[in-house]
Amino acid sequence: MDKPSHYVIVGGGTAGWIAAFIIQDEARRRGLNIRLSVVESSKIPTVGVGEATTAAFRVLLRHFGIDELEFMRKTDASFKLGIRHEDWRRKGYTYYGPIDDPHQVVQPPAGAPSDYLNVYAVAAGRPVQDMHMFQPLLEQWKAPFARKPDGSLIPLGPFHHAYHFDQALVGKFFAIKSKGVEKVDALVEGVERHPETGDITALVLADNQRLEGDFFIDATGFRKQLIVKELQAPWISYAHELPVNRALPFWIDVREGEELPPFTRAWAQGSGWMWQIPTRTRFGCGYVYSDEFSTPEQAKAEVEVALGHEIEVRGDIRFQIGRLEKAWIGNCLAVGLSSSFLEPLESTSIHGTIVQMMLFAQRYMDRPERIEQKARDDYNVRVGRQVDDFRTFVNTHYVTERDDTPFWREVRANRLHPETKERLARWQQQMPRTEHFPNYLGGLPHIETQLHYPVLDGLGLLDQSLARREMEADPKLRRFAQQTYESLVREYRGAAQLALGHAEFLRIVQEMG
Numbered sequence: 001m002d003k004p005s006h007y008v009i010v011g012g013g014t015a016g017w018i019a020a021f022i023i024q025d026e027a028r029r030r031g032l033n034i035r036l037s038v039v040e041s042s043k044i045p046t047v048g049v050g051e052a053t054t055a056a057f058r059v060l061l062r063h064f065g066i067d068e069l070e071f072m073r074k075t076d077a078s079f080k081l082g083i084r085h086e087d088w089r090r091k092g093y094t095y096y097g098p099i100d101d102p103h104q105v106v107q108p109p110a111g112a113p114s115d116y117l118n119v120y121a122v123a124a125g126r127p128v129q130d131m132h133m134f135q136p137l138l139e140q141w142k143a144p145f146a147r148k149p150d151g152s153l154i155p156l157g158p159f160h161h162a163y164h165f166d167q168a169l170v171g172k173f174f175a176i177k178s179k180g181v182e183k184v185d186a187l188v189e190g191v192e193r194h195p196e197t198g199d200i201t202a203l204v205l206a207d208n209q210r211l212e213g214d215f216f217i218d219a220t221g222f223r224k225q226l227i228v229k230e231l232q233a234p235w236i237s238y239a240h241e242l243p244v245n246r247a248l249p250f251w252i253d254v255r256e257g258e259e260l261p262p263f264t265r266a267w268a269q270g271s272g273w274m275w276q277i278p279t280r281t282r283f284g285c286g287y288v289y290s291d292e293f294s295t296p297e298q299a300k301a302e303v304e305v306a307l308g309h310e311i312e313v314r315g316d317i318r319f320q321i322g323r324l325e326k327a328w329i330g331n332c333l334a335v336g337l338s339s340s341f342l343e344p345l346e347s348t349s350i351h352g353t354i355v356q357m358m359l360f361a362q363r364y365m366d367r368p369e370r371i372e373q374k375a376r377d378d379y380n381v382r383v384g385r386q387v388d389d390f391r392t393f394v395n396t397h398y399v400t401e402r403d404d405t406p407f408w409r410e411v412r413a414n415r416l417h418p419e420t421k422e423r424l425a426r427w428q429q430q431m432p433r434t435e436h437f438p439n440y441l442g443g444l445p446h447i448e449t450q451l452h453y454p455v456l457d458g459l460g461l462l463d464q465s466l467a468r469r470e471m472e473a474d475p476k477l478r479r480f481a482q483q484t485y486e487s488l489v490r491e492y493r494g495a496a497q498l499a500l501g502h503a504e505f506l507r508i509v510q511e512m513g
Contacts (some may be wrong), residue, residue, distance in 0.1 A: 002367075005032070005215065005368055006034070006036075006037065006213045007023055007035070007213070007216075007217065008038075008203065008217070010217065010218055010220055010226055011218070011336075011338070012175060012224065013040075013171040013219065013336070014051070014170045014336070015335050015336025015338075015349075015353045016217070017178065018353050019335050019336075019353070020038050020181050021064055021177075021178065022357040022358055023036060023357070023361055025361075026362060026365060029445075030142070032366070033366070035182070036182065037182040037183075038181055038182070038184065039184040039205075039211065040175075040183065042185050044187075046315065046477070049280055050164065050165075050166065050277035050283065051167040051284070051288075052162065052164050052264045052277050052347045052451070053080065053163050053164075053350045053351065054347050054350075054351040054443065054445070055099055055160035055161060055162050056354045057350060057354065058161060058163070060354055063337050064177075069513075071173065071511070072401070072509050073130075073513040074172050075163060076280040076281050078142065078163065078164045078280055078502065079135040079262040079300065079345075080164050081100075081263060082097050082098035082263050083096065083265075084096055084138065085268075085455075085458060086268065087268040087402075087422065088402075089162065089400055090401045090402055091404065093400070095129070095457070096139075097416040097451065098132040098134035098138060099134065099161070099162060099450075100157070101450040102131045102132055102133070102162075102488055104158070105158060109477060110280035113159070113470075114449070115431065115432060115433055115453070116451050116481055119470050119471060120460045120471055120478065121483035122463075126485065128454055128457045129491050130485075131485050131489055132492070133156065133157045133492040133495065134159065134161075135492065137499055140260050140499055141260065141261050141262060142496060142500065142502055143262060143499060143504075144499065144500035145499065146495075146498040146499055147360060147508070148168075148253075152498075156499055157495065162262065162347065164278055166284065173284055178375070188220075189206055192204060192210070199330045199331040200216050200230070200331060206302070211251060214367075215332075216333075217332075218332055218333070218338045221336065222337055222341070225338075226334070227332055227338055228328070230333055233326055234324070235325065236322050236323050236324070236384075238321045238323070238391050239416040240417075241415050241420070242342060242395060243290045243292065243411065243414040244287070244288045244289055245276050245321060246289055246296070246302070246317065246318050247286045247289075248289070248299050249284070249285065249313070249317060250285050250294060250299060250311040250312055250314055251282050251283065251312070251314065252282060253284055254279075257503075258502070259501060260278045260280075260503045261502070264277055268402070269289070269303070270405045271302075271405065272288045273343075274287045274303060285311075290407055292407075293407040296313075296316055297454075300313055305437025310506045315334075321343065322341070323339065323384065323387040323388075326384075330376075331371075332362060334375075335357060336350075336353045339356070340390075340440065342394055348394070352390065355386065359379070363442060364378075385440055386440075389446065393447050393451070395415075395416060396420050396455060397462075398412070399412075399416060399420065399459060399461060400412065401460070422446075423436075424461060427456070427461070432453065433449065434448055434449050
């Protein structure tokens, strides 16, 4: 038999262990002979500040046959059904971004354009969010499950939800669940490289140990220990169009008997925005701000005024917003925070990790000596475009009416990316369509119209007269869309009456364990 190719993942955590699961699973499916190691030092502390995912995470759990309720018990996870955006459009204005897509459950008439239900809602002056099953659950702080008379739990609909959790617990959960992966508890102090190709041949570990490998995954987070420190990968900055560059994390404990929101709270402040992510036992919180416009002391004081109580700051996180020019160089591929970082407004980090590793494993993974440069080039173009799309989507959130602080005046006037302006100009000529987002990720999930419409609608960026003209061009489709919209609103409002409270659902799940 061939000697197995040794894939080495440096850094565990959520990104590293997701990479391990995906690589091992795909190798098994394709009969690739690989050996897999994860190098993760217990000496490097992990701070759980609260993390939110997209629905892709639930798809991943199902793909690996991981019991969702066990996962929620072990990681203190809660549901994320969407995002509550407060004070973004203007102070005092709130809108939701539910993550389900009603177009999935309605058979459209022949020839109907994509997103016709969204277009109808805008034309009728109705919130696009109201035809989403998750909307009344978001408003009423409920779970997407009901309870049968026999006590069993039943989902209210077919849509995938997402989660909030403590990412430190998630990394540990995946580490325990992994089988056949060698776990190496060690600090990486350097690398050895091939004198001709420049490829990494071995890791230099503490205590003069070394670990040879054939392919290396850099999951070392902000340290970017392999891809930047050793391979000097260049960085593309998004600092101009996404000017927040610092975070002040803190926790708020969940009080006994307190109801929990099933959403990420994104609350705009004077120099950035505050996140609140509810896990079962506490809210992971933080203020993401621009230190061009605020000091850490001012940021802390601003948060305390907003919340009405003092907070205990748990760090001072500084970050570079942007991505690697090439996330894959030679025999080293960066994933997670080693590859890119955007402010955590739309849960792009873990989503990006899942999609990138699925893309790599399904399309490019092979015995390392057989992988050609054109594969690396193709991967880098696709992943670079993915992160650029994340950037443009997040940047769109800053197209607001706010001009009450220097930060908001600067963002409005000078920090919108040309692609943001180009898309918004296009959507003044034609309503957003699925086909405006080319599929370059092999059908894997991406940020497309299902997430854009609630944000664009919530910020007042869609033209009602344009939507009306599109609907008036097809009266039969308009009638169908009207009936469908009203039917979905009634059905989902009724379903919400059967739903369990979010905290009650989590209590039931804990008791089942």
